[in-house]
Amino acid sequence: MTWSVLKFGGSSVADANLWKTIQREVQVKLDQGHQPFLVLSALKNVSNLLEALLHQALAGVHIKAIFQLKELHLRFAAELGVNGETALQSYFDDLTDFCDEIYRQQTVTPKQHAQVLACGELFSTVIGASYLQNQGINVFWMDCRAHLIAHNNRDLDEWHHYTSNQCDYSEPLDAKQMGCQSDQVVITQGFIAADEFGDTVLLGREGSDTSASYFAAKLRANQLEIWTDVPGVFSINPRDISEARQLSVMSYRQAELFSQSGAKVLHPRAMAPVKEFSIPVRVKSTRLPENPGTYIYLDDCAASVMGIAIEESVTWIRANHLSQTTVEQLLALGFDRIELDLSNANQCLLLYRHTEKHQPEDDQLSQKYGVMLESCYTLITLLGSTHDGQWIEDVKAHMSSQWKERTLACFTNKELGIMSILVNPNCSAEITQQLHRGLIEENELSNEFGLSWSSIVSES
Structure with missing residues (x-):
C-alpha cells in the first residue's frame, strides 16, 4: 500500500463543518488503496494565543488564559462529538507546568517558547484523531517528535535552534517503525519536531507544510496534498487583490522562490524534500474541495510573469564590506534572512522574527555593527519566465518612468526569472496593484492562469 500525505491548515482544522470534508478525503484515499497520513496544524489563531500566554505567564496571570484556551478546545471538541476533557x-496539565516554571524563573527561554507553542498541534491532533475514530475510521495517533529529528547544526543560535530548525528526511520511514498497522490512518502534528536530546523544537511559523513534506519524503509517498482555505496558489494574495488569478501548474523551483519571496500559501522549506524524491504536490481548499487547485511538479508555469509576492517590514542592510560574521550576529538577535540572490554581497535583506523581544533600534544596530541599516520597507517580488528576460526590462522601464523617486533598490536575476523591488510602504499597495493589473490581469494571451479569485468566489 502506498502512502498519501495530507496536510490540513489551521482554518480547515478549526471548522467543525470542514471535518466532513477531511473525513471524505480520507475515505477517498482508502478507497483508492492508499494509506492516508494526516499532518495537522493547531486550530486557527491558537499559536498566537500561545505566544500571548508566554507573556501572561511572566506576569503570573496565565491560569485564566489557560482556562479560556481549554474552554475553546472543549467547545470545539463538543461540536465534533468528542469528549475533550478526557x-x-x-x-493542559503540562501547559500549566510550563507556564508556572516561566513565572518562577521570570524569563522565557527559547526552549520554553517551543514547549508552549507545540501544545497547539498536540491539542488539535488529539481532537481530530478522536473524531475520525468515532466515525469508524481506524486511526493511529502519533507524536511526530519520535520520527522528525532536527539537524545538529552547531552554527544555529539558541533562538533559531528552538524556533526555526530543520530536519533530516533522508532515512525512510515505514508503518512498522511507527508501530501502526497497514489499515490505519495516521494523524500527527505539523510545525514541531525534536532535537537530538529530545527537546521540542519548532520548524518556523507556518511550518506544518514543511512537516508534511518531510514525512512525504521519509515515507516515499506517492503524493502530498496541502489543504488550506484558498484553492491553490494565486498570482498574488487574493485577500489583497480580488482579481488574483489561480495558477494551474507550477514547478517546485517556482513554488520555492515564490514562498521565499513572501507568498504565504506555502512554507519556504516545504519544496526541497518532495523535490528530492519527485513527489507531486497539489494545493487545494477544504471549502472548495472540487476545485483542482494548483499542481506542483517539474514543469514551470510558462507565463511571462506568473506572480507577485509582498514582504513587509523588511530591514535593508548595506556596507562597504558586509561580512558573514556580521550577518550571523544579526541573525542571532532574532532576524531571518530573505533568501534571495541580491547579486551584491555587501547588502542583504532581513526580517525580524523574535517574538519575545522588541526589534532593536536601527541607529543602535548601525553603530554597533558598522553598517547602514534601515527598517520598515516593503519588498515587491515578481516571478516570471527564465527563457525571455524582456519582462524584466519592461518592468524596470515602467518603474523608472512612474516610480523612480519611490524605488529604493531593484534586484534582478534573469537566470532565476526573478525581480525584487524595495519601496516605501506608503506606496507599495498602489505599485503592486498597477503591476498586477498590467502584467497579469490584462494578459489575455496567457493560458497558464485559471479563474480569478472573485470569479471562483462568485461561482461557489
Whole structure:
C-alpha cells in the first residue's frame, strides 16, 4: 500500500463543518488503496494565543488564559462529538507546568517558547484523531517528535535552534517503525519536531507544510496534498487583490522562490524534500474541495510573469564590506534572512522574527555593527519566465518612468526569472496593484492562469 500525505491548515482544522470534508478525503484515499497520513496544524489563531500566554505567564496571570484556551478546545471538541476533557487534560496539565516554571524563573527561554507553542498541534491532533475514530475510521495517533529529528547544526543560535530548525528526511520511514498497522490512518502534528536530546523544537511559523513534506519524503509517498482555505496558489494574495488569478501548474523551483519571496500559501522549506524524491504536490481548499487547485511538479508555469509576492517590514542592510560574521550576529538577535540572490554581497535583506523581544533600534544596530541599516520597507517580488528576460526590462522601464523617486533598490536575476523591488510602504499597495493589473490581469494571451479569485468566489 502506498502512502498519501495530507496536510490540513489551521482554518480547515478549526471548522467543525470542514471535518466532513477531511473525513471524505480520507475515505477517498482508502478507497483508492492508499494509506492516508494526516499532518495537522493547531486550530486557527491558537499559536498566537500561545505566544500571548508566554507573556501572561511572566506576569503570573496565565491560569485564566489557560482556562479560556481549554474552554475553546472543549467547545470545539463538543461540536465534533468528542469528549475533550478526557482527551486533553494531561496536555493542559503540562501547559500549566510550563507556564508556572516561566513565572518562577521570570524569563522565557527559547526552549520554553517551543514547549508552549507545540501544545497547539498536540491539542488539535488529539481532537481530530478522536473524531475520525468515532466515525469508524481506524486511526493511529502519533507524536511526530519520535520520527522528525532536527539537524545538529552547531552554527544555529539558541533562538533559531528552538524556533526555526530543520530536519533530516533522508532515512525512510515505514508503518512498522511507527508501530501502526497497514489499515490505519495516521494523524500527527505539523510545525514541531525534536532535537537530538529530545527537546521540542519548532520548524518556523507556518511550518506544518514543511512537516508534511518531510514525512512525504521519509515515507516515499506517492503524493502530498496541502489543504488550506484558498484553492491553490494565486498570482498574488487574493485577500489583497480580488482579481488574483489561480495558477494551474507550477514547478517546485517556482513554488520555492515564490514562498521565499513572501507568498504565504506555502512554507519556504516545504519544496526541497518532495523535490528530492519527485513527489507531486497539489494545493487545494477544504471549502472548495472540487476545485483542482494548483499542481506542483517539474514543469514551470510558462507565463511571462506568473506572480507577485509582498514582504513587509523588511530591514535593508548595506556596507562597504558586509561580512558573514556580521550577518550571523544579526541573525542571532532574532532576524531571518530573505533568501534571495541580491547579486551584491555587501547588502542583504532581513526580517525580524523574535517574538519575545522588541526589534532593536536601527541607529543602535548601525553603530554597533558598522553598517547602514534601515527598517520598515516593503519588498515587491515578481516571478516570471527564465527563457525571455524582456519582462524584466519592461518592468524596470515602467518603474523608472512612474516610480523612480519611490524605488529604493531593484534586484534582478534573469537566470532565476526573478525581480525584487524595495519601496516605501506608503506606496507599495498602489505599485503592486498597477503591476498586477498590467502584467497579469490584462494578459489575455496567457493560458497558464485559471479563474480569478472573485470569479471562483462568485461561482461557489
